[in-house]
Amino acid sequence: MKTFARWLLAGGMVFAGLSHLFWARREFQAQVPDLVTEIVPIDKDGVVVASGAVEMMLGAALVVLPNERGRIGALLAAFFVAVFPGNIAQAAGRRAAFGLDSDAARVARLFFQPLLVAWALWSTRD
Template structure:
């Protein structure tokens, strides 16, 4: 069961990473907090491209580095925690993206983040 969950997570991460680079690039920009672009020398598109690359690498690593899966699971869980402020910023600033066009939808999405963290940790444990 954990193997199936891990492979599904890996596929979802690669898919999400590709979507950052191609068809949903604009949508993901709604999740980049202003603080990031105000503080760092990078624009929203750069953040989206970089995070997409990280997602693809983490997804691939879940499959091709089986001896490191526990470590990758922790890194992936930390990544999900790190992107949470972007999701929160989207909700607070009422930015539409990914059909999250209501307060209810944006806040409901935040509840899914702990599920992703738990999925990453659980599926990579022996």
């Protein structure tokens, strides 16, 4: 069961990373907090591309580095925590993206991030 969950998570991460680079770049820009681009010398598109590359690498690493899956799971969980402020920014800024066009939908989405953290940790522990 854990192997299936880990492979599903890996595939989801690679898919999400590709979507950052190609068909959903503008959608993901809605999640980049304005504060990030004020502090770091990078625009929102650069943040989206960079986070997409990280997602693809973490997803691939879950599959190709089985002896490191515990560490990769911890890194992936940390990544999910690190991008959570983007979800908060989308909700607080009332930014519509990914079909989240109401305050209730944007707030409801916030509750799924802890599940992703738990999934990353659970599926990568022996």
